[in-house]
Amino acid sequence: MVAKADVRKFFKAYEEIYNDAIADTADLNDVADMYSAGFVSVTPAAVMVGENGEQLKAIMTKGFEAYRALGSKRMTCVDVSVMPIDQDHCVAEVNWSGDYERKDGSLVTIDFAINYLVEKRDGKLKVFGWISGDEQAEFRKHGLL
Incomplete structure (x- = not known):
């Protein structure tokens, strides 16, 4: 069974890498290492599938640039x-x-x-998908867009 404590530790490490990416100091290989070979992203805007590697790094680069442009300063994993x-x-x-x-x-x-879909593969936790709400609506609601 995937241990709850291991999942919490994983997302605290994810938080650190995410904040490095917001600051534009992250190594994208560290970001990609958090993900499985393939992934699925589910949002109100679309369902996308992709592969880890250059495709994921390009998506993440574009995403972090957009978050910086919106004024993102820090993400904290609360629970x-x-x-x-x-x-x-x-x-x-x-x-x-x-x-x-x-x-x-x-x-x-x-x-x-x-909501993240997480797998344990070769003794390491990896994200193989995520499901999120309408972040664009939240950004508009709070005057960021």
Whole structure:
């Protein structure tokens, strides 16, 4: 079974790498290492599938550039709950708190949750998918777009 403590530790490491990426100091190989060979992304805008490697790095680069342009400053992993699927897979609901700076210099914190599909492969945890809400609507609601 995938241990809850291991999943929490994984997402605290994910938080650190994510914040490095927001600061534009991350090694994209470290980002890619958090993901499985293939992945699925589910949002209200689309369902996408892809492969780890140059495709994922390009998607992540574009995503982090967009977050920086929106004023993203820091993401904090507040809580992680785990729903086992089988011996080597689980759904991790991760509650995030994001700090942003609006164009006028004012600060705003947005709390949100993302469900990650996580697998244990060769003794390491990897994300093979994520399901998220409408972040664009949240950004508009808080004056970031």
